Amino acid sequence: MSKNSDTAQATDRKGPQHVAIIMDGNGRWAQSRGRPRLFGHRAGARRVREIVEACPDLGVKCVTIFAFSTENWKRTQTEVSGLMSLFRRYIKKETRALHDEGVRVRFIGDRVRLDAKLVKLMDELEDYTAGNTRVNLTIALNYGGRDEVARATKRLAQDVADGRLDPADVGEETLPKYLDTCVLPDPDLVIRTSGEARISNFLLWQSAYAEYEFIDTLWPDFTDEIFTKLVKSYAGRDRRFGAVKT
Structure with missing residues (x-):
């Protein structure tokens, strides 16, 4: 193979x-060190900031982190608080x-159960960074994939009931418009x-491929070194999306 072909590939x-x-x-990291x-x-x-700061040089435009799931409320009150x-x-x-x-x-997830002071801080951070474009950081807080789909389905059903959406027009491309991540591309790498x-109920619809x-x-x-290795490894994967190469 020629050098030009290698470059093109x-x-x-x-x-x-x-x-x-x-x-x-x-938690396990802390317990292995005898700490709470x-x-x-x-x-x-x-660690989050280090990974976010590494994104621009790697060409990563969006990073979504799973901070707290809808199931995490089952943990001890001390840990949740x-x-x-x-x-x-x-x-x-x-x-x-x-x-x-x-x-x-941006934050995704159901904010209803969250403390009002925390929600206010979340809103303020979203507003303060709304004009930034270098990296999109999405934080999933009180988030669950099934819960997200259920909430999206309720909104879709309400639009049908109110006459804003024809049931005949509902298809595979419809539901994503009602998801928390509607303004984001689907993740390429999880x-x-x-x-x-x-996968622990994380981005169930969005991570199909x-x-x-x-x-x-x-x-x-x-570390950012591990992150860089995984991102670069992704580029070597053969992604066919159900098709067969000819």
């Missing part, structure tokens, strides 16, 4: 535009830095840390 292998991450292993689980969550929160406090502190601390880095922040190999990477590294140990 490399150019055709595009990296992921949207990477979604299930940030797992904070919240110590691990704090360490994991600090600590996480909510951590989210509030994170937003207050990181707002200026995220803005200065050109990061646009990464889960900590050695668990399941995503590539997955399940790695053993616990989230607080997930």
Whole structure:
């Protein structure tokens, strides 16, 4: 193969535009060090900025992180309260830095159950970074894929009931317009840390054709070097979307 052919082939292998991450292993990381689980969550929160800052050089336009699921309410009250406090502190601390880095922040998930002070901070952060375009950071907070689809379906059904949508026009392209992620492209790559190999109710509709990477590294140990390796590995994958190459 000629050098020009090698270059053309490399150019055709595009990296992921949207990477979604299930940030797992904070609690185990802390417990392995004899520390409380919240110590691990704090360490994991600090890791987020490093990964977001690595995105522009890798060509990643969107990164979505799974911060708190609808199932996480089942954890102890101490851990849940600590996480909510951590989210509030994170937003207050990181707002200026995220803005200065050109990061646009969005939150997805059901906000009804969240503390009013936290929701206010979330709204303010979204408004403050709304004009940024360098990286799109989406934080899934009190989020569950099934819950999202159920809420989207209710909105769709209401539009049908109100005469704004003809049932005959409902198809595969309709529901995504009602999802929390309606303004985002579907993820190309989903990464889960900590050695668990399941998707845990995360972006169920959107990840239908995503590539997955399940790695053993616990989230607080997930470095930008590991992230870079996974992003570059994606470019070598053969993505056919159900078709067969001829």
